[in-house]
Amino acid sequence: MSNPATLSTNVALDAVKTDITLDGPHGPRPKPFFTPRRIILYSILFVACLYYLFPLYVMITTSFKTMPEIRFGNIFAPPIEFTGEAWSKAWSSACTGLTCQGLSPGFWNSIKILIPSVIISTAVAAVNGYGLVNWKFKGSEIFFAVLIFGSFIPYQVMLYPLVMLTREMGIFGTIPAVIMVHTIFGMPILTLLFRNYFASLPPELFKAARVDGAGFWRIFFEVMLPMSLPIVVVALILQVTGIWNDFLFGVVFAGTQNLPMTVQLNNIVNSAQGTPEYNVNMAATMLTGLVPLIVYFVSGRLFVRGVAAGAVKG
């Protein structure tokens, strides 16, 4: 009963609860709006928000400035000569140490990595979770427990053997290797997510389908999957942001031709020769951050649920 699996389950559940319990404050009763206490309260929150928003502001304004304006040295000032040049340069012609093609190849590489990785990792984890709940076999709980423990092992520990493994498989330095690694390291948290979800469904549903004669895949596709839309969305959000933001696996496994956007971005900003063009750098940074930001603003509350659950990944 009490094994590491249930234990990490609780961690995840605690985390997932975030979503459910976010509405309705429980603090003391509100007082009239403009008491000194309230004013202090809102002032603190306001200052905190400045801290959180300032980098975004700087990123955006800098990216629309010209270099002379930047050299003038006022990071607070909005752009006087509003120009999108830095953006187009960042996208198509900014130089890394090697080439001058901008971020666009990285963007497309990231897309090429993202789509299959997200689909495969989510699918594998969904099947795992379903199997763990409804088709237990001897030792399945132990495998799951090790899987969850494994998610706490630093990636660096498994990095080199994985390089050798992928090299052996002939996929090192190609996109399939990155996909494989994302699937592997996404597995613990996603499996946990799906396992908990399927465990929360009434077991009679599964039993009824068994009596109706349906087998493993049929129950999965016709009964379970149509009911798992909410958790699939959470998993997708989690994986899209996680895989898009990955740096380490991209830089190790993708090979120079397939570097994802984060790696390209770092190369443009940190290994470019000549005088740094801060507007281009910020435009490139903004471009790279755009995908997760869009996911964040569109998904809202679901994102909270996704990252809360995903944070177990550490």
Next chain:
Amino acid sequence: MTDASASERQESGTARYVRQLFTRNISAKIAATPMIVTVLVIFIGCTLWTIYYSFTNSRLLPTGTFVGLDQYTRLFGTSRWNVSVWNLIWYGVFSLSFTLVIGFLLAVLMDQKIRFESAFRTIMLYPFALSFIVTGLVWQWIMNPTLGLQGTMRNLGFDWFTFDWIARSDMVIYALLIAGLWQGTGFMMVLMLAGLRGVDEEIWKASRVDGIPTWRTYLFIVLPMMRGVLVTAVVLAGSGIVRLYDLVVALTRGGPGISSEVPAKYVYDYMFTAGNIGQGLAASTMMLLTVMIIIIPWAYLEFGGRGKKS
């Protein structure tokens, strides 16, 4: 009749064994292979491989001969590694305490029936959606001594204003900290807020009736009731800190000099750029050891304790 049923029972017993081993739920077993292979080959196999080869003198290729603890002796004789470890310790202590304290304070503020709560939350959490590379590069620009915040303030006439941590080897760790907190505190706040809201509302009524001041209720009654969330928060923050890598690469590249190096970067650099695999493996084994030191007591407390109860 009894004989027949007895033999039948035996027969079905053997048949059962064979069937369970091979044919029963065959699809379920095939479907479980990715998980089983991942667990056995990656999480167990690769980890053991790394530990084993950390005792060899492998350089460009992992073919080295067994050299006992040599790699570890060299590791702790390397100043870059020692700097990395100390950086991680300092960063870890500050990061952990600040994220927890700031996260809790923000959560308490957010819990005061404020207006625009979801707007505040959206603003505080969005950095968490961004990658460490993006975070690092933005802050690198803000902390740029000549054109960033410091330069701006000086241009505006505040000559005394200094914010050049990124360029000072004694302060660079705090530069990392600022960027790290910017990215992670919002999430801590959300986690803590969930914890606060999970506390029974009756507690508030009771403490109001007893006339206990709000801050005391938060500190001495509510906080201890949030144990589960706090443990989660510490474990999450802790295992994130050990992996600190991308942020350093983007923000400081380990500089100035080696003053902001961290273990994860040491591992990567020795494995993939310096061609000294044995060193990299020994360093990563030390990282594994660190995580185990965090995880095992926690796991023991959580599941050892619960085991006794049930």
Next chain:
Amino acid sequence: MIDNTKTSVSIRNLSLSFGSVQVLQEMNLDVKYGEFIVLLGPSGCGKSTLLNCIAGLLDVTGGQIYISGKNVTWEEPKDRGIGMVFQSYALYPQMTVRKNLSFGLRVAGLPREEIDKRVKRASEMLQIEPLLDRKPANLSGGQRQRVAIGRALVRDVDVFLFDEPLSNLDAKLRADLRVEIKRLHQRLENTMIYVTHDQIEAMTLADRIAIMRDGIIQQLDTPHEIYNRPVNLFVAGFIGSPAMNFIKGDLKSRTFVADGVTLPIDHYAFQPGNEALNANAILGVRPEHVLVGEAANAVPVNFESEIEIVEPMGSDTIAWARIGTQEFTFRADAELNLEPGQKIRLGFDPARASVFDAASGERI
């Protein structure tokens, strides 16, 4: 031993444990073709577990299960010729009622016309035709349970398994569906094994009732026998509402002495061989078998008592009195207008009472 081929469902030495917890122990049960068996017992006694074993949803730890003479112990659920209805309905939420009904048939690969025909027949039988294109979320509880029954019906099976099918419904619907199930059984004449908590359901539906406790069948008999001749204290106390009075005392040469009150029970139908038994015993008397006032004088056992509490129930009244120092409940006609403090004569016919051994709890 009963020949397996002559029974619809036979359970032989069935055992099941979850880890170290033994839920079913060496169970034996034979169900005749067309019989309606009700499993009754306290929560957690293993009723659902037994049903799941019969359905093939749980792997047994030992023993065999035969359905229609075939050993199905290790068969898949679908190959056992059973249909199952669950308390929580377990309808597939994303499928319409029609899809729900036909899912099993589609899995089995039946031709379209055959599926349509069977769905039509079942939905007519259960009067759910107008609901066929709705999703389960848009049905009431009673309608959902009809659909769930229909899902078992279309599969044309020999054995129906019900796991508390009516427990989630309100009293009125429960009574309606109970009759419906009875009608269905009379019409289909197939075997039904039915788990319930509700004694009324058990009494009204069952050909035979199996009373279970801790994974062991205590008594398997007709409702009449279970009610009138419970084999032990557990069954006696479990069946009947208000519960049977248990009077502690001593059995000596066909008289029962409780707290100095002597009750001659020579009319009691002793189990063969127990007639001359002297033992610490417990006398069980059903509250509804107690006679009051004048009528009490006509039966062999009667005594004077004082009424302590009166609970009017409408048609009749439940009253508390004492026999010696022990509590004694009885049911009386409401017209008697009993009052607390009133002295009254109570009596019962020992032929309708039960006597149990105090040590073993077995019927004497």
